[in-house]
Amino acid sequence: MTARRGRGPTGPAPHEARARLSRRGFLQTALVGAGAVALGGAVSGCAGSASAGGGTTVRIWDLFSGADGERMQSMQAAATQAHPDVSIESVTLAWGSAYYTKLAMASSGGRPPEAAVMHMSRLAGYAPGGLLEPFDLDALAALGIREEHFAPAVWERATHDGQLFALPLDTHPFINFYSPEIAGAADLLDADGKFTAISSPDAFLDAGRAMAEVTGATGMAFGHLLDTAQAWRLFWGLYAQTGAGFELTPGRSAELDEQAAVEVVEFVQAMLDGTVAPPKQDYPGAIASFVTGRSGLIVSGEWELPAYQDAIPDVGGMPFPTLFGTPANYADSHAFVLPRQEFADPARRDATYRVLAEILTQGSLTWAGAGHIPAYQPVLDEPGYAELSPQKDYAAAGDVVVLDPPVWFAGAGSDFQARMCDAMSGALQGRTKATAAVEGMLREMDDFLATPNPA
Amino acid sequence: MTVSSIPRETRPQTGAPAAPRPRAGSTLRSRDRSGYLFVAPFAVAAALFLAWPTLSGLWTSLTNRSLTGSGNEFIGFANYAEAFSDPQVWQTLWQTAMFTVASTVPLVLVGLVMALLVQTGLPGQWLWRTSFFASYLLPVAVVTAIFAWAFQPDIGLFNTWLGNIGIAPVGWLTDEGVAMLSVALVTVWWTVGFNFLLYLAALQGIPSTLYEAATIDGAGGWRRLFSITLPQLRNVTGVVVVLQLLASVKVFDQIYLLTAGGPDGSTRSILEYIYDTGFTNYRLGYASAISYVFFAIILIFTLVRLLPTRKER
The missing domain is CATH 3.40.190.10 (Periplasmic binding protein-like II)
Structure with missing residues (x-):
């Protein structure tokens, strides 16, 4: 019954239609139905053409709006410049519980994006249930990302059963x-x-x-x-x-x-x-x-x-x-995760690792500008970071973080x-x-x- | 729901007058067949989007299925047992009932009064008609955005007004005792135009001869209102009340957007709770069970309401 919602909760619009169902109404409904079918075709066609376009497409979902969103977009643009064979299809969804509903549904449906941003505090509800793929540590190491680059507490929180399920991007105290x-x-x-x-x-x-x-x-x-x-x-x-x-x-x-x-x-x-x-x-x-x-x-x-x-x-x-x-x-901490795909494409997976590594190692300073403490610690020693005020004054908060239970x-x-x-x-x-x-x-x-x- | 009523004129007219009957049954049958053809799109849509979800939801309510796809085992009536012992279910049901009362009564009365005022000869009828109906055309997101600011505790419109006349600020959406009434207020502002329009149409349908006769007999304005207008509006009032009850028990959007169920759960309607259970906490099986409990309750109320009307006939 929840599926049968009218125009508004108190908008008795369905009645309007019922009151005078005419031939015109019938034709309209039929047209809407046909339109929906056409639209469905258009949407799938759209996705197809994007992947057929320049290089390998990596789809990334995030929940960054406002200034955060702009910075993430520029970091992704920089990453695709460094890897011209990859194009990023970025989808920004509203922050909040609905984001995690969509991510969980996409993962359980088997056709989620290649990567998504997630709060580390949600990992306990995701990793054990098989919604996420663990990261391949060797592949990350080959791209210059290793355990010693992260605060031990953060790294530990990103792992489950000895496997790394989240690639931490920041800590936001x-x-x-x-x-x-x-x-x-x-x-x-x-x-x-x-x-x-x-x-x-x-x-x-x-x-x-x-x-x-x-x-x-x-x-x-x-x-x-x-x-x-x-x-x-x-x-x-x-x-x-x-x-x-x-x-x-x-x-x-x-x-x-x-x-x-x-x-x-x-x-x-x-x-x-x-x-x-x-x-x-x-x-x-x-x-x-x-x-x-x-x-x-x-x-x-x-x-x-x-x-x-x-x-x-x-x-x-x-x-x-x-x-x-x-x-x-x-x-809390934003991290990249790999939602479990039913049919993972190795080329896309490889491209995903490359752009995520690029974003983390090269984009973290940009990200710090939005206020976040980069999780990738080598950035903290860069001269550019020391100039960020007041970020450097509260960076110490990152050493004593408490996440949700x-x-x-x-x-x-x-x-x-x-x-x-x-x-x-x-x-x-x-x-x-x-x-x-x-x-x-x-x-x-x-x-x-x-x-x-x-x- | 639009499927259920087939336009009368397209039904096969079996009792056609004197016209010679087709000799063989074939013509009739082919006409029947084309009838099914016309109904087919609706039938398919109804089967896909009404019958199938209803059945599959019923099945889901007997399983521990989650949004993440795991746990699809049959667990009998465990979800129902949980629902009946879950205080949240009863609390949100009660709150839904409260909202239904708090919104339906003003929505009917205000709509009626607005229609009467417009009908009894305010100048510029078209302007009133348009203004009263205009808010109904707004999307819910726009309505709640406007009111979220108007209800704002510090700088909101309402508290500024109250402050100007020396009344202490009200926690429109933040006070547990007030929040649901505020949601009802938003709803009235938003949707009263529809009831107004139904009433106005009904008013315009009352034969003027009734009023003329009453005037000749010496009936004054109030007398005409209570003895002619209101009795003549009885049928449309029945329609308005039923539509309004149905619309109010399924309240969700305004609440989701304005308060998300807060403060302290005081505006959480049953649909909001079902949504939270199924989509935020991923427990689809349990959420389905609550929906069916809710469905059963509405069904019982509807049947109870139908019984006396049957007898009247």
Whole structure:
């Protein structure tokens, strides 16, 4: 029945057609049917002609829009210039859960693209289910990509059962950006003009209050309302800072250090008090507040850097301060994967390895410009990278990254993250207690752990 | 669904008057055959896109099939057992029912009032007609984009208005108690034009002699409204209400685009939950089972609704 959807959920358009089904209606429907058949032919014809064209075609799916998307396009263009026998057919889809729906469907259908971009946090749901092909390490080594070029934690996260399933492109941590002007006026900059080190929750809140006095509005911005990831990103990163562990084993009930979790949620509640940061702010609202100077610091993913730099050219960045003792920074990682194809073409596979290697080794600096920390570490030592500010100031966040728990239901764009955010939303808006939020999260985690893994 | 009603004039007219009957059955049979030929495209489309998905969905609901293609084993009624004990199913069903009430009532009443106002002689009828109907022509993505900004907590249109008259801002899409009503508000704005048009057409179909006679008998405007207009609109109201109920129980797009089911699941409709289960969490088998539970519930309501009408006849 879900397949039978009318024009709109409340648009009774189907009735219109039924009310007066005439000969004309019949002919129209017949025409539409014929059109659909013709269209199907056209689409498959299109794909055929593309591969018949110049050289080997490599299809790559990604989820990069905006500035990220432009940079990825230019990196791919550079890669095809270096390999003129290869042409890249790039498909950009919207970020979010729908991307992973499409990728999974394409893979299970056996005719996915040659390569796709994926969040490493989703790998646990993909690799064991046979949706991905492992990379051939020898082929990568021949192209100059080896294990020692990546941070050990990143490489380990990209492997499953001893095989490499993801070729990491970047790490994109969830950090703090600040306006040097406002932070300076609040006396929060050190001699080098960088944000002073903060090492306790109270110091963080004090800094927020000091900046609130300067801006006359709030000290910090954090958009979480109706967002399906932000609250979880903040919580999970800070929870890791407490040093507390977790036990998420499918079939068993979830174990968190509840005391530590409550402490973290209470800290976020204290932060969203209307002075340090507003209790009700959504994602675009937080960006608007920060770039217009109504707040001096924003808790944000580094992927928003280009938007901040447009408004505040000297915008500063730093890893998330260590507030609870253990350095840890929430992050995720974009990686290239090889979706499993039913009929893999060796020529295309070879071309895929070559362009991906080219993008990684030659394009990473371009990619860093968008704010991301390149996973391919030799780039970090290049002089070009040292000139990137504020990227170099928060690159250290890449050494202490915390990704989502490695379970099949977690990761970027997952329902799990959305449910966790839902469970916290009442507490973050000050309507319910932190303990209720933690209980809600544990209950949701139990539900997920009790659900059979569909992959 | 358009398949079900074959235009009356194309049906073979068996009771044709006095015309001489064809001598042999062959002509008739060939006419029959061409009839099937004309029906064939619809029949094929219905079989492919209605009958087959319905059956295959029913089968899927008895398996643990996932979107990733794995797990295609028959597991009996396990999915149904899970659905009946899943609080999310009942919660989202309840929320769907709430939305249906919160959207259907204003959609019918506002449509009626708008039609009455236009009919009772506002000048420039064409302008009102066009303006009231225009929003119905917008795609859902446009409607939700407009309202996402209007509902924006800090800089949105509505909270700015409220602020101007000294009322505290409302969390239109962020307050659990308000969000579903906001979705209903969007829906009313978007689709009320269709009901308005149905009502206006019905109003224009009421014979003016009725009003003339009533006026001569001394009936005033209100009297004419309650004794002539509203009774005459009874049939079209029945149609509008049924169409509206059907449209509202399958609400999905606005919610998916505006809130994705949040805050804290308070706007998650049953279709949104089915979508999340099947396409975000990859559990196609279980999602199919929930759809069939939903289907059964609608079926029961429809039958209950049909029974009294049968008796009336």
